[in-house]
Amino acid sequence: MTSTAVETRAGRHPLLLLRPDFSQPARCSVDLVTAAARARETGGAICLLLDGPSMPWSVAGVPVVTARGVQRLWLSAVWRTALAARDLRAWWRDVAASVAYEWRRELRRHIGDDRLPFELRQRLRSMAELSKRRVSAETNAFPRRMLRAPSTVSLSPDFIEQTRRQLTAHGITDGKPLVTFESRTRPDIARAVLEFLVREGYAVARIGDPDDGFYSYDGVTDLTRLAPRPPSLELFLVSASAFIVCESIDLQQLAYLTNIPSLMINARDPFVAYPVRANGLMTLSTAVDLDTAQAITITDMLTQPYFRDLHKQQVRGRRRGSHGYRDNTTEELIDAITEMRAGIAAGWTTESESQSRFRTRVVEAGAALAAVSAHVAEWGPDDGFIGDGRLVRFQADRVS
Amino acid sequence: MSRILFVMLHPGFIRYYEDAIHLLAASGHEVNLAFEISRDKLGEDMTAQRLAASSPNIHCEPAPERTESVRDFIIRSDRTATRAGDQRRQRSDHEAWESLATTVRLIEDYLRFFEPEFRDASTLRGRVEKRLPRVYTQVLGVAGRPQATRRIIRAALRGVEAIIPTADGIDNFLRERNPDLLLVTPLIELGSQQVDYIKSARKLGIRSALCVASWDNLTSKGLIRVLPDHVLVWNEAQAQEATTLHGVPPDCITVTGAQTFDRWFAMRPSRSREDFCRTVGLDPGRPFLLYTGSSVFIAPDEVPFAERWLTALRHSGIPRVSEVGALIRPHPANSRQWYAFDSAAFANAAVWPPVGTDPNSHGFKEDFFDSVYYSAGVVGINTSAQIEASILGRPIFTVRSPEFAHGQEGTLHFRYLAGDGGVVRAATSLAEHVQHLASELEGDAAGNERNREFVRRFVRPHGLDRPATPIFARAVDALRQLAPPAARPDSLWVRTARMPGRSLAAAALALAEGRPVWVYVMRQPMTLAIHTVALGYRLTDQWQAHGRPVIKRMRRVAWRWWYESSQWLGHRWHRSKKKLLRMTRGARGTARRFVGLR
Numbered sequence: 001m002t003s004t005a006v007e008t009r010a011g012r013h014p015l016l017l018l019r020p021d022f023s024q025p026a027r028c029s030v031d032l033v034t035a036a037a038r039a040r041e042t043g044g045a046i047c048l049l050l051d052g053p054s055m056p057w058s059v060a061g062v063p064v065v066t067a068r069g070v071q072r073l074w075l076s077a078v079w080r081t082a083l084a085a086r087d088l089r090a091w092w093r094d095v096a097a098s099v100a101y102e103w104r105r106e107l108r109r110h111i112g113d114d115r116l117p118f119e120l121r122q123r124l125r126s127m128a129e130l131s132k133r134r135v136s137a138e139t140n141a142f143p144r145r146m147l148r149a150p151s152t153v154s155l156s157p158d159f160i161e162q163t164r165r166q167l168t169a170h171g172i173t174d175g176k177p178l179v180t181f182e183s184r185t186r187p188d189i190a191r192a193v194l195e196f197l198v199r200e201g202y203a204v205a206r207i208g209d210p211d212d213g214f215y216s217y218d219g220v221t222d223l224t225r226l227a228p229r230p231p232s233l234e235l236f237l238v239s240a241s242a243f244i245v246c247e248s249i250d251l252q253q254l255a256y257l258t259n260i261p262s263l264m265i266n267a268r269d270p271f272v273a274y275p276v277r278a279n280g281l282m283t284l285s286t287a288v289d290l291d292t293a294q295a296i297t298i299t300d301m302l303t304q305p306y307f308r309d310l311h312k313q314q315v316r317g318r319r320r321g322s323h324g325y326r327d328n329t330t331e332e333l334i335d336a337i338t339e340m341r342a343g344i345a346a347g348w349t350t351e352s353e354s355q356s357r358f359r360t361r362v363v364e365a366g367a368a369l370a371a372v373s374a375h376v377a378e379w380g381p382d383d384g385f386i387g388d389g390r391l392v393r394f395q396a397d398r399v400s
Numbered sequence: 401m402s403r404i405l406f407v408m409l410h411p412g413f414i415r416y417y418e419d420a421i422h423l424l425a426a427s428g429h430e431v432n433l434a435f436e437i438s439r440d441k442l443g444e445d446m447t448a449q450r451l452a453a454s455s456p457n458i459h460c461e462p463a464p465e466r467t468e469s470v471r472d473f474i475i476r477s478d479r480t481a482t483r484a485g486d487q488r489r490q491r492s493d494h495e496a497w498e499s500l501a502t503t504v505r506l507i508e509d510y511l512r513f514f515e516p517e518f519r520d521a522s523t524l525r526g527r528v529e530k531r532l533p534r535v536y537t538q539v540l541g542v543a544g545r546p547q548a549t550r551r552i553i554r555a556a557l558r559g560v561e562a563i564i565p566t567a568d569g570i571d572n573f574l575r576e577r578n579p580d581l582l583l584v585t586p587l588i589e590l591g592s593q594q595v596d597y598i599k600s601a602r603k604l605g606i607r608s609a610l611c612v613a614s615w616d617n618l619t620s621k622g623l624i625r626v627l628p629d630h631v632l633v634w635n636e637a638q639a640q641e642a643t644t645l646h647g648v649p650p651d652c653i654t655v656t657g658a659q660t661f662d663r664w665f666a667m668r669p670s671r672s673r674e675d676f677c678r679t680v681g682l683d684p685g686r687p688f689l690l691y692t693g694s695s696v697f698i699a700p701d702e703v704p705f706a707e708r709w710l711t712a713l714r715h716s717g718i719p720r721v722s723e724v725g726a727l728i729r730p731h732p733a734n735s736r737q738w739y740a741f742d743s744a745a746f747a748n749a750a751v752w753p754p755v756g757t758d759p760n761s762h763g764f765k766e767d768f769f770d771s772v773y774y775s776a777g778v779v780g781i782n783t784s785a786q787i788e789a790s791i792l793g794r795p796i797f798t799v800r801s802p803e804f805a806h807g808q809e810g811t812l813h814f815r816y817l818a819g820d821g822g823v824v825r826a827a828t829s830l831a832e833h834v835q836h837l838a839s840e841l842e843g844d845a846a847g848n849e850r851n852r853e854f855v856r857r858f859v860r861p862h863g864l865d866r867p868a869t870p871i872f873a874r875a876v877d878a879l880r881q882l883a884p885p886a887a888r889p890d891s892l893w894v895r896t897a898r899m900p901g902r903s904l905a906a907a908a909l910a911l912a913e914g915r916p917v918w919v920y921v922m923r924q925p926m927t928l929a930i931h932t933v934a935l936g937y938r939l940t941d942q943w944q945a946h947g948r949p950v951i952k953r954m955r956r957v958a959w960r961w962w963y964e965s966s967q968w969l970g971h972r973w974h975r976s977k978k979k980l981l982r983m984t985r986g987a988r989g990t991a992r993r994f995v996g997l998r
Contacts, residue, residue, distance in 0.1 A: 098916070102915060102918075102919050105915075105919075106919065106922070106926060110930050116930070116931075116934050117934055117937040117938060119937060120933060120934050124930070184704075186704075186707045186708065186711055187708055187711040187712070187715070188711040188715065188745075191715070211708075288740045290736040290737065290739050291736075293739040293756075324703065324736075324737050324739055324740025326740055326742055329745075
């Protein structure tokens, strides 16, 4: 996942050109936060290339300018050219990777030909290995380090007012702290967790895909069937929440924009889900090995065979993998929410030894797997940094 | 005694015809079963052994081995599957023809799913697409859409199919067995090679028939590419499918009923309800619903749905529904995923038989029967267990869920269950489904009548009291008694067209690898370059082995010659020098004497 921000110069000052895509709030938030971090690093400014309405947020500590007139046209052209060049590079990389891959396959056909002299076959083998290394050389890593520092983005008062009116129309008022809940977990578990949150004094807004079998009740506003659902609604909901409980990576990334604590539940991939900021928590699903019917350990979820299987299912569209998943139980989720609340109250100053040990394990596993898995290279540690967030304590304690 | 040769894809198809085969054998026919592939996923090979042991008139054997199976074809187009030394393998002419045959048949199957009746069947189309190399799907994805081009391509494919020669192995096999009747099932597998049996039978003048094994065979798989002499189907709906979708003339179709379900009419429970409930772990005091799992194509990820279903039941607020027991019966070929299901999380729910139970184990069928017999209703996504439930008169339910749309609305056979005259009450949401359960668990006379009508139409079209197995056996016997058709050897134009067809076959064999076009363009120059370099290596080797020692020897000889000659020359020179010296000295003395210096 790469940022769409383009770095240029205006006179002597570095300028980061950005065209936020409001229809993709998660992508937009990652772009903005990484651009702000980069601008702070270089002492530059962010220049927004907006087609429609003005930006609904502001960034503290970084000058944000909106280009107009001829300047806008020029900067737009620069931005488009830079992105086109980036796309071209990516395309070329793909073509080169494909050619290298096919080249390797052709070489392999000859390597096994015992009519060829041994030395030549050895040479062909080393050429094939070389092309293999070239294929797996480049990936776009998720910019974890750029997202690390708490962002200084805040929503504009006009936007807050406008969206608040929308939410009030749906029954969400200011009286109680809000929790945004997004999950397709078993309805009975979701129900118990939502009841717990309501009992603890929260108002809950449920978003995400509509879920057949879900029953709404007092204190919970179901926005899943709201149509049309403007993307800004999710953005506001997240930023107005005391914390979010989510299952999708998009929502977790949206929370980075306004530093909202996030609890990611039922994660299957410890690298993708690992929270970047200290106010992030995650829980992992229980993975079951479908050959042995045994639940695998969290340590096993950091191994190459596990990722190979996950990759086959998610990327190559295999209908069946070697692993099944059990959602987190009600008790586990309530434990996680309790830990989240304690973390918010304590300012995320402490973590258990098992949690920091798990982080080290993830970094080590990521470094080892990045060489063989493009997926881990993309989502794993960014230059040795996986995140300041943590795995929930009860699961971290289970990791030997 | 007459000979019937029954060619099956694998021994798993025995279960559809077991009773009919027994009946034919008991009537004095010699039944030879030939299996194209052996399969032991669900203990099918054991079933074949058991069947062969049951009667001296039944013989089971493997069909002749093929140069290239459909599986080989698919593996070759797998992007990661090129093996070292692949080019060293000698590729026979025959392999190329088989590759062409598989390609042509897969393309025909692919085009089929562009027809208007399959507009919702994108997953079925995707299933063929995965098997075809990309080079074809890229072209056909565009060219296959208009009806006119589809017709042209199909006509061309039929022409190509005609010139593909029959396999010598199959011809010989049929000649040796010399059957009075050749039965083939299922024939309609994607890219099926069983077509070659029909072609060989036509060539040799052997009467052939396709036995349609299951209810979805004619709609969710491939085409009958070369028509056999007869087609045996379950019911009028399948007869209609055979005519409209596969172009089988109506007078070649025989409706026999679904012989595979006959035993469901005769079976009785193997134990009492209390015993059964105690065995499976349900409360005997309450009625239970049977959830029947579907195949992997229909429901690859069924567990989350089943969990939502159970939760909907438990939280329905209707005592009759919320307290009902739930028995989950995984599909035998899709059971592994149920390891992730935690039945303990739900009261009065159980999975039975336990995941991984061998379908050939003692009591497996009885368990299934008891599960349906004692259930208050049967729920499933889209599975033949719903037909079995209709035979026992149980209310049957389904829920149309977006995640299974490809396996419900996306298949034609689902309409027999849930369409007009169907036997399944289909809900659009779990809430509606709960209402259906609440109303029908009470007992529904209209539902019973609906079941009976469905069974009469779909399972026993000759009458509810007339088992299909004897009708099937009689139909087979009647076909056997018909005079054999005239042998149809290859015509002159077919034999002539085979000459250029060879290039087509070679191209199909190469393209089956599914590589980018530039690879084929580059392959020959690359091979040439590698072999040129290899020649260099060989020359170096030859030089090292032979040239160098010769040079060395020659050098040594030269050196010796030079040495010896130089020695000789030196010696001569020395001697000459001495002689010269002597002569000089002599001359000097003579001169001195001459000049009188002394």
